[in-house]
Amino acid sequence: MKSLLLPLTMIGALTMPSMTLANDSVDKASLEKAHQLRDSALRSNLGYDIVESLTVEVGPRLAGTPADLVAVAWAEDKFKALGFDKVYKQPVEVRHWERGFAKASVTAPFPQPLAITALGDSIATPKGGLKGELVFFDSVDELRQANPKDVKGKIVYIDARMHRHLEGKEYSTTVAGRSIGSSVASKKGAIGLIIRSIGTDSSRFPHTGNMNYKDGVNKIPAGAISTSDAMMLMQMKKRGLPISINMELETRAYKPKTSYNVIGEITGSKYPDEYILIGAHLDSWDEGTGALDDGAGVGIVMAAAHEIKKLKPKRTIRVVLFANEEGGLIGAKEYRKANAKELHKIKLAGESDFGARNIWRFDSQVHPDNLDVMAHINKVLKPLSINSGNNKAGGGPDVSILPEKGVPVFSLRQDGTDYFDYHHTPNDTLDKINPTELAQNVAAWAVVAYVTAQADEKLLPLPKKKAK
Ligand SMILES: [Zn+2]
CATH class of the missing domain: 3.40.630.10 (Zn peptidases)
Structure with a gap:
């Protein structure tokens, strides 16, 4: 407390480097x-x-x-x-999943193609695609509150938005739709999930990423559409007419493989x-x-x-x-x-x-x-x-x-x-x-x-x- 009485410049001179680096x-x-x-x-x-x-x-x-x-x-x-x-590696058992083609479009009321990608580990859609009406949510939390009868037999769409930030702050709050959205939607009877990409760009590049099916849930296909397409969908929704989608995701799951942590030492x-x-x-x-x-x-x-x-x-x-x-x-x-x-x-x-x-x-x-x-x-x-x-x-x-x-x-x-x-x-x-x-x-x-x-x-x- 005493030092508060000293001029500011002197405090710096007396306390700064010597105190923290003394030993x-x-x-x-x-x-x-x-x-x-x-x-x-x-x-x-x-x-x-x-x-x-x-x-x-x-x-x-x-x-x-x-x-x-x-x-x-x-x-x-x-x-x-x-x-x-020293250079060595350490075996790690990993999932082996691969993506094929991905295609989606709005079929009604205003036909439009959508830029879509499958989320990692998603199952494939049936041959010829999955058709259904979209039901809209702003977040996975809102989906959790939904009445199952509003979701049953439909494709869930989650429009969680992320904005640019120095530390990427909104990633942790929006990513739940991607990681667990399909399990939450499936429990309410949905037949598929589409999310707005977890990204801050304005483009037609959709963002993929990891997802997990909770044990025991009925697996449903899950994809992300680009932020540009997400905006278009929301504009369509304003017109108040039911929106139908056809999405076709080709994916393959294989048996687990061995990968490695690779380590080098000085x-x-x-x-x-x-x-x-x-x-x-x-x-x-x-x-x-x-x-x-x-x-x-x-x-x-x-x-x-x-x-x-x-x-x-x-x-x-x-x-x-x-x-x-x-x-x-x-x-x-x-x-x-x-x-x-x-x-x-x-x-x-x-x-x-x-x-x-x-x-x-x-x-x-x-x-x-x-x-x-x-x-x-x-x-x-x-x-x-x-x-x-x-x-x-x-x-x-x-x-x-x-x-x-x-x-x-x-x-x-x-x-x-x-x-x-x-x-x-x-x-x-x-x-x-x-x-x-x-x-x-x-x-x-x-x-x-x-x-x-x-x-x-x-x-x-x-x-x-x-x-x-
Ligand atoms: Zn990374």
């Missing part, structure tokens, strides 16, 4: 190297070259398909070519048994080439680790390319299970999976005693226009299941304003990635991993959460 948790030489690492990563095109290689030489890589295994082989070769000390020089885990997911949807989701993440973490290699980090840098994130964190769950006894050796973990735009904030979720290391990181990130954030990071989708086991995590938050314009569409392609912005990501990831790898204090597991 020298990271040695001076390492911090100097971290600045050089950041600047050399900014000048390198390696991250972009890796995404280009993955999207051009492998392309779409839906889990369980032959292309998924091509991606696994690509990842092993790439790790080896980049000189990682062995630590002082604490080889302690790991800094940086990850991305290797699988993608089948409609685009998975450049943003998650080729960019793959390029960022592989390039970041490669940049660190020449500095001989004290702790091991472990890059994990997770299998089948899109199917529901399938590779991550297997990783957690297979490494259950060793999770305490992971001293910090993060996943890059939100596109390729600039990072603007660094969040962590670490033990309070290790916040001084995060403060060092913040200082090195500052020239990249990255602000320091909070200590409540989630870590990224695949890594988000690790903090409950005590593993500290971090998030380098990217500008996601236009991420959901392209997400899960044929439009998720390499041309959306700006090499300069991608290099900013690589620089930031390299700094976080390297500085943490150099910390000479004990890196602690997260404190146990008090039982409620």
Whole structure:
């Protein structure tokens, strides 16, 4: 309280750097190297070259398909070519589902074609298509309230809208229509489901994505129409006449296949048994080439680790390319299970999976005693226009299941304003990635991993959460 009486400039001078960085948790030489690492990563095109290689030489890589295994082989070769000390893979059983053609149209009262795609894991429609009257809902919650007699024998349409946002905020609130809408609709007697794409674009590219049939429900086909078609449908609805649809989705389900988490390591020089885990997911949807989701993440973490290699980090840098994130964190769950006894050796973990735009904030979720290391990181990130954030990071989708086991995590938050314009569409392609912005990501990831790898204090597991 006393300091409040001092002039503002003096408070800064007295308290800022000396207080947060007092114990020298990271040695001076390492911090100097971290600045050089950041600047050399900014000048390198390696991250972009890796995404280009993955999207051009492998392309779409839906889990369980032959292309998924091509991606696994690509990842092993790439790790080896980049000189990682250890390269290995871990088997993961994944669903194998494939899409055929998709077609839909309004048949009455105003015939119009619709741009539609099947949701992942949807069953096919009968040959010749599924015909029915549409019944409209704004959200899956509204559908839950519906009287089954208004739904029975009809095709449910859910018009949940998502708007552009820096952090992609409305994704989590609108996605339920896609993930569980078909089960809710089926329980009320619907014969099919169509959703407005979970996306922020105005185009005729529909957005696919994962869905699940609840156990015991009668499976009904499910598709997403483009946001442009969604608008047209809503305009038709205003005219007050019943709207009939014909939708034809061809899909195939096969027996489960084996895929792999692919892992590359730069062995630590002082604490080889302690790991800094940086990850991305290797699988993608089948409609685009998975450049943003998650080729960019793959390029960022592989390039970041490669940049660190020449500095001989004290702790091991472990890059994990997770299998089948899109199917529901399938590779991550297997990783957690297979490494259950060793999770305490992971001293910090993060996943890059939100596109390729600039990072603007660094969040962590670490033990309070290790916040001084995060403060060092913040200082090195500052020239990249990255602000320091909070200590409540989630870590990224695949890594988000690790903090409950005590593993500290971090998030380098990217500008996601236009991420959901392209997400899960044929439009998720390499041309959306700006090499300069991608290099900013690589620089930031390299700094976080390297500085943490150099910390000479004990890196602690997260404190146990008090039982409620
Ligand atoms: Zn992703």
